[in-house]
Every structure is written in structure tokens, then in C-alpha cells.
Amino acid sequence: MVYSLLDENGLCQYYDLSAMPGVTAKGRFIADKFNYLDNAAIQEQLIQFKLGDQVHITFYLPQIHCVSCVWLLENLSKINPGIIHSQTHFEKKEIKIIYNPTLISLKELVQLLSFVGYEPVIHLGGNDWLKKKKVNKKQLYKIGIAGFCFSNIMMLSFPEYLSNDALELGSLRHFFIYINLLLSLPVLLYSASGFFISAYTGLRQKWLNIDAPIALAIAVTFSRSVYEILSQTGAGYLDSMSGIVFFMLVGRWFQDKSYDSFAFDRDYNSFFPLGVTILKEGKEVNKPLSDLLKSEIVLIRSDEMIPADSTLLTDGALIDYSFVTGENAPIAVAVGQLVYAGGIQKGRAIQLEVVKPVGQSYITELWNSPVLKTEKNVEKSFVHPWSQYFTIVLLTIAIMTGLYWSVNDPHKILPAVTAVLIVACPCSLLLTVTFTYGNVLRWLGGRKLYCKNAAVIEAIHKIDTIVFDKTGTLTNHDDTHLEYRGANLTYQEMIAVKSVTRESLHPLSKMITQFLMLQVADITSFQKIENFIGKGTKATCGNFEIVIGSISFLKSMGILPEQEVEGSVVCLAINGIFKGVFKINHTYRAGMQKMILQLNNKGYHLHLLSGDHPTEKENLLKLLGSSIPMLFEQSPEDKLHYIQALQIKGHRVMMVGDGLNDAGALQKSNVGVAVTDQTHLFTPASDAILEGSEIYLFSDLIDYAKKAKLIIILIFILSIIYNIIGMYFATSARLSPMVAAILMPISSISIVALSALLSFAFSSKIRA
Amino acid sequence: MSVIVILIIVSVLVAGGFLLAFLWSVKTGQMDDDYTPSIRILFDDEIKDLKKEKI
Numbered sequence: 001m002v003y004s005l006l007d008e009n010g011l012c013q014y015y016d017l018s019a020m021p022g023v024t025a026k027g028r029f030i031a032d033k034f035n036y037l038d039n040a041a042i043q044e045q046l047i048q049f050k051l052g053d054q055v056h057i058t059f060y061l062p063q064i065h066c067v068s069c070v071w072l073l074e075n076l077s078k079i080n081p082g083i084i085h086s087q088t089h090f091e092k093k094e095i096k097i098i099y100n101p102t103l104i105s106l107k108e109l110v111q112l113l114s115f116v117g118y119e120p121v122i123h124l125g126g127n128d129w130l131k132k133k134k135v136n137k138k139q140l141y142k143i144g145i146a147g148f149c150f151s152n153i154m155m156l157s158f159p160e161y162l163s164n165d166a167l168e169l170g171s172l173r174h175f176f177i178y179i180n181l182l183l184s185l186p187v188l189l190y191s192a193s194g195f196f197i198s199a200y201t202g203l204r205q206k207w208l209n210i211d212a213p214i215a216l217a218i219a220v221t222f223s224r225s226v227y228e229i230l231s232q233t234g235a236g237y238l239d240s241m242s243g244i245v246f247f248m249l250v251g252r253w254f255q256d257k258s259y260d261s262f263a264f265d266r267d268y269n270s271f272f273p274l275g276v277t278i279l280k281e282g283k284e285v286n287k288p289l290s291d292l293l294k295s296e297i298v299l300i301r302s303d304e305m306i307p308a309d310s311t312l313l314t315d316g317a318l319i320d321y322s323f324v325t326g327e328n329a330p331i332a333v334a335v336g337q338l339v340y341a342g343g344i345q346k347g348r349a350i351q352l353e354v355v356k357p358v359g360q361s362y363i364t365e366l367w368n369s370p371v372l373k374t375e376k377n378v379e380k381s382f383v384h385p386w387s388q389y390f391t392i393v394l395l396t397i398a399i400m401t402g403l404y405w406s407v408n409d410p411h412k413i414l415p416a417v418t419a420v421l422i423v424a425c426p427c428s429l430l431l432t433v434t435f436t437y438g439n440v441l442r443w444l445g446g447r448k449l450y451c452k453n454a455a456v457i458e459a460i461h462k463i464d465t466i467v468f469d470k471t472g473t474l475t476n477h478d479d480t481h482l483e484y485r486g487a488n489l490t491y492q493e494m495i496a497v498k499s500v501t502r503e504s505l506h507p508l509s510k511m512i513t514q515f516l517m518l519q520v521a522d523i524t525s526f527q528k529i530e531n532f533i534g535k536g537t538k539a540t541c542g543n544f545e546i547v548i549g550s551i552s553f554l555k556s557m558g559i560l561p562e563q564e565v566e567g568s569v570v571c572l573a574i575n576g577i578f579k580g581v582f583k584i585n586h587t588y589r590a591g592m593q594k595m596i597l598q599l600n601n602k603g604y605h606l607h608l609l610s611g612d613h614p615t616e617k618e619n620l621l622k623l624l625g626s627s628i629p630m631l632f633e634q635s636p637e638d639k640l641h642y643i644q645a646l647q648i649k650g651h652r653v654m655m656v657g658d659g660l661n662d663a664g665a666l667q668k669s670n671v672g673v674a675v676t677d678q679t680h681l682f683t684p685a686s687d688a689i690l691e692g693s694e695i696y697l698f699s700d701l702i703d704y705a706k707k708a709k710l711i712i713i714l715i716f717i718l719s720i721i722y723n724i725i726g727m728y729f730a731t732s733a734r735l736s737p738m739v740a741a742i743l744m745p746i747s748s749i750s751i752v753a754l755s756a757l758l759s760f761a762f763s764s765k766i767r768a
Numbered sequence: 769m770s771v772i773v774i775l776i777i778v779s780v781l782v783a784g785g786f787l788l789a790f791l792w793s794v795k796t797g798q799m800d801d802d803y804t805p806s807i808r809i810l811f812d813d814e815i816k817d818l819k820k821e822k823i
Contacts, residue, residue, distance in 0.1 A: 070807050090804040140794045148787040152780055175773055179780070 034114070036275020036286045037107040046106070046122065053100045054084060059113065059120035064093045072116060080104055080112060095120075143249045146191035149183045150242040154741075156180055160235045161738045177235050184222065184238040192218050192245045210387040210430060213394065218245065220421040237422055240744045244427050247748045251434035255441070255454055276307050279351065294354055301349045308341050309361040310352035318347035318506065330508070332535065332550060347506075386429060386716070394424050401731045412733040419735035423726035423743070428719030431751050432712050439759035440708040448691035449673075449701045456687045459671045460705040462652045466599060467643060467665070469657035470610035470620075473675045474592050476692065481587055482515040486572070486580010493574055494520045496541040500548065503529060504537055508570050512548075512582050536570075547573040554578070583615070591696020593623045598699040600627065605651065609634045609642060611661050640664035656690075656698075704762060711758045715751055722747040 036042055049056040063069065070088050073095050077083045082104025086097045095118075099109055113120055156176045195215045202209035218241055225236025277284050279297040289307055292298070297313065300306060306319070317333040321343045330346045333339055339352060341361035398420045405412045437454035444451055451457060468474055489497070498516040501509045502523070526541035536549010538557070547557050551571050554560075559573045569581040600606055606628045608620070614632035621630075631642070639657075643665045646653050655662065655669035658676060666672030666686045674686035675695060690698065726743050729735045793799060 067807050067810065070804060071811055074808065074811075088804055089801045090807060091801070137794055137799075140799060141791060144787060144790045144794070148783060152783055156776070172772060175776075179776070183780075 034107050034110045039286050042288050055101050056098050058096045061118045063118045142191040145186050146246040149187045150246040153180045153183050153239045153242050157239045177229050180238045187242040187245050213391045224418040237740050240740045243744050251431045254438040255434040296354050298352045300345045306341050306343045308354050308358045309356040310354045312339050313351040316347045317350045319343040320346050416733040419730035423730045424723050428747050432715040435752050435755040436711050443763050448694040451688045457705045461709050463654045465605040465651040465653045467607040467655050469662045471612050472658035476589050482511050483583045483585050495522050495524050496544045499523045500539045500546050545575050589695050595696050595699045596624050609639050636661045636664050640668050643668045707762045
């Protein structure tokens, strides 16, 4: 279908571009799904700009992954004339579309995108990215201006360094110096403004932050330079000053690299659909989710999420609660029972009556819990105490130098003291930190562990306890296998069961059919079949009377199980005798066992929390040993309180989880790591996102993050050596502009290079 | 020697021109996306011709 659409419009080249074009029609195309986009209030929130018959809109398309994607998306205007222009941003996975609303409606546009395989992820209030962009631009301006001024000042300072009376500069000397002074003004007033503002706000809160000594150094350097220039005693240190500002700005820019295509701060609003279809006097009406009222009737189609706690009105509910409770298999719900928000309907369309408003549902109430209201206490970087000692030591040296020269040669007090302040700028410390964290963030990103910011890496250093969720974290959501437990079935029995299950469309039934298909190939016909929707099937097939379904269904037939039945299973009875159960197991992720044991050996306290039934406990004990506490049937609140209890005991906890049910715990923990198979979907608020396929590396990745501290300390030592050399010149009042101009770039560049080198060296150790 | 004064003023102005070009490019969003344009340049515009050949 997609091919014919492309062919009609002469876009067949799409298939020539890449051997495996697109993830075609990922997420089935359901026409009704986007009906809510006809609602004007929703449209208004999504549209960025509207002028006459041109509407600008930006969508997030997580499926973008190759050249063909870009090509197809940028040629959308050839498929539909209503699309005037489309432009993709590959790294942000965004598409900006300009369309004509008289030719194509927003809904049709989204349908078209979904049809070609790029279903946009739509959430409201998504205009924050506009703000982010502007901040980023300001930083680039500052770097540009500082870089320009720095390089020109440096160039114009060369005659000064080299003039050894041999070269008579005469009046040219003043000309160079005054141009330098002029060029340094934008650096001081614009590029360095951030340091002054940050230092000032720090001081107002009576706290000496790392920017304070930098601001002091910049201010002292500049004023001494101005004094020297005006009193015609020297050329000043303007080159060093602008160099410092430039390198510091580059360092910050390098560290602030963010993963644009990830959203780390999501609450339940991002999971739930934007709009719902309600039934009003027999008609389907679309309205925004926020307007959903109690006792309204909601229509939920297949694969849609239940928006609020409700009562089921129609048959056929088969609800996947894996994101809410961590429960493995879909659960059949009978008419009149309560269904909870966050579940996903797997069967056909159902109708629900809303019992509680969206904000008060079981799952959403977690976010209103007072435990989560408190902000995650942002811990101060270990660099800050250093910077405070640094400032104190620096001031002591400056005072001692002043005292020394006041005895020996009072004329040298001012030059020596200012030289100390100029040379001993903590910028080498800061450069180390910003560049090292920048490198580590990037490398971890390359291994598919995406950290929110550098503070997360520091938080990882202090972790001593790691709590894992089971379903979806240690196991793989998409990879399930079926297991049969009970009395052995004969060949004939298996054929009969298979013939019955293949008649049903129930997903569990389909799985059983596939499971049996591997063992028997034949099929027989059956005489009689009775389907009880949501419960089970009763059929007569040859000599066998087969009853298959939920445990309560078998009990209602008067068949009692002979073995203990737990969790989500399908029970089978033949001729009135209980035979056994089919059980769905999620497979554990590859390398999971090794990773856990590695972490255990490294001395982390490991815990396992699962919302699931304890059916897997034995298996897990075998895999992971008995030293790890395992708790089952944990509600989202239980998980949150568990983390809290660990923290009260003084542990620093990392939570590794995946679903909505872990959201509270992820938020509460010191470092929350969300594990996901599709980085664009269902990642609850977290500090870091890890791709599920990479979990076998988790232990190594944590190690690497910890190495960052070692790297920083090593380079700190180097920078202290530089400082001591500088101090030698400064305290003896022999700091010439040339020494300063040589020392500054050498120390900065060697620090940046060493940081990159060490980060690379440690990373190659892990790869081996 | 005084020609150096003029030369230096010129050189700073030329460098300033590049600075302005950089600031302008940032302002007009040319630095927003540093990857997609490299893909875009590879696309051909020959779709229409292909259709004609078929006919």
C-alpha cells in the first residue's frame, strides 16, 4: 500500500536509496486514531505559526533513522499538494512542515505521516524547544566574539613579546596596545558577562561558587592591564584574559551538549493520549483528554491506552497492564469490572464509563504523592569544595606575597599581588571538569546510555545500591516464550488443542497455536465449539472434550486444578480432567546474568523489585544467587517507599526500571535509569536512558562513569603543577605578559588534550 | 612603517567581516542542524525525468 502511494507520485526512488528503507508502517495505521486532531483547541496548542493559508508545525518522528527517511519526508509535498514544504532535522528527529489547511487538514497530515511509516509522537505544551534554541544561540555568539577578539589580540601582541629593543616600535607600540584594549572590551562586557552574573548571584546567597574566582581573575587582569596601558608602564595581560574567557566558554559549550531527541522530564501527561473519543447520545465525539469528565462513556480501540480509571461496559476487554504493574500477560476483564488508567487494550474496541477524573486515577495519583513533590536535591559537585579551598589558598598566597614585598621592596607589592591573581585562575580546574564530563557523556551516549547532564555522572560516583525492576528491565517486553507445565499431552491431544486454539483471535490463544505448531503439524476438525469471550473456549474435537481458558472459567465448568496455579496462565482440561497450564515467560535480556553478577562482585548492594507474581522467583534465584533481596507484587507506591527506606538508611540508590510503575521510584532515587527498547516511547521521568539491548554493558558503563572522577583528579594534579610554575613567576614579581601568554594557552590546551586522551584510554579498556 | 597601521586596520576589519558572517549564520539558524544538510545534498532531482522516460 505504501509502495503504491509512492509509485503514484513517482517516488519509487525511495526504494533504491537504501537496502532496507524505512520501518514501513511501524505502528499499524488506524484511521480513527487521530480524530482528536480535528478539535480546534488541540490544534491551537500544536500549531506554531499560522498566516493565511500557511500553517507551520513541527512533529517529533522517532522513526527517522536513515537517508531514505529524510528523502521521503522532504518529498512529502509531491505526495500531497497541500504540503507546501517539509524539512527534517535528523539529530533531533523532527520534521517541520508548512501546509495549506484548506487542502489538507492537520488530521489528514498526521494520517499521511503515519501511513508512510512515520507516526508522530504528539504531546502538548511541546514548545519548550523554542526557548532552548535561543539560549544555545547566545552561547554561540559569545564564543564567536571571544574567539575573534582573542585571536586578534594575540596577533597584535606578538610585536610586544618579540620587541627586545632591537626592533624599534615607537608610536606603533601604543597603537597596538590601544587596539588590544578596544578589542578586549566586548570580551569583558559581553562574552564574560555570564561569569560575573553567576559570581554575583552566588555571593548574594553568601556562597562562593566556582565562578567567583574566575570573575575576580578576569576583573583583576583587566584593571591591571588598563592601569599599565594608561600609565604607559606595560602592555597588560589582555591576551591572557580573552584567552581564558574563550577557552572557558568553549568548555561549557562542550559540556552542555544535550540529547535533543530525548525527553527526560516526562510525567503521566506524556504517556496518555491527547484526546479521547467519547460517546454522546450515540455519536462519537472527540475531545481533549483534560476535558474528560466523570461518568462519560469513552470508546477505546485496539492498542489504545485507557485514560482514566473506569468501569467496563462491553465485552472483549483484554488489557495489557505491563506499564502499570509490570504484569506479564494481558488480562481479560469482565463487564462491570474496573479497569485502570495506563492499561492498553489489546482486543477489539471497548466502551468504558469513567469513574475517576484523569488526575485522580490509580497511576496518576503517584505524581501527586507528597514524596515526589520535593525536588530532587541537587548535590553540589565535588569540584565546588575544591574551588573554595582554591580561593582560600589563592587569597592567602596573595596576602603573603604582599607582606613579603612590603618588607623587601614596597614598589613590587601591587605587581606581585595582581600577578598572583592573574596566574592562579581556577580555569584549569573548570576546563578539566567541563571537558572530561563532556567526553564521558558523549562516549556513554555512543554506548546508548544517555545521561541528562554532567551532574548525573557525578551522582553515579556515589551510588552504592542498585535496585532493578524485573519486567521490561531485566526481561524483554517484545520477546516472550510460552511454557507448558503439567501432565504430558499425547500427540492426538496436542493436535486437538491446536485445532481449537487456532479458531480464536485471542492473543494468548494465538501464542498457544504457534507453540504447538512447533511440535505437531496436523490439524483435525472439531464437532462443536463454544467461545466465552474473555474467559475461554469449550470444544469437542474427536474423542476429546477440551476446556481451555482462565482458572475461574475452568472452575465454573466444575474442573479443579491439580497443581498450584499462579499468575497469568491459560489452563487446559481434557475430558474433564485438569491437564496443565500454559504460561507466558518473558525472556531475560542477553547478558543480564553476567552484568548482575559483575555488579554484585563490585560490592554494590543489589535489590530486585517486581510488580509481577513471584512465579519467576525460583528461576531468578538460580540465575542471580540468593544474596539479592527480591520482592514481588510491589505496587508503584511500594517501590517508591522501598527506595525511600533505603535512602533513609544512608544508601545512595540507583533505580533501573522501565514502566510507569517505576516512575515514582525513578524519580525518588538518586539516579533513575529508564530502560527502553524504543528510546522515543514510554520513558518515564529519569536521569538517564539506557537502551535495553545494551544492558549487558551496564556494569562497564557505570565503571566508566566512575572513571571520570579519576581522570579529573589526575588532571587537577597537572593543573596544580602549572599553577605552581606560574606562582613562582608571580610571587617573585617577574611575571611578564609573555610568560602569562605562553603559560595560559599551554595549560589550557594540554588539559583539554589530556582529558580527551584519558577518556579515550579508559573507554578502550571497556571495549576490550 | 606607518603603512602597517593601515594594514592592521584592514586586517581587523576583514576578520570582523568573518565574525559578522558567523554571527549572521548563527542568527539565521545555519548552526541549528549540522547533520541533515549533508544528507540533503546527495538527493537528485531526476524524479520527473524518470516518469517521462516511462511514458
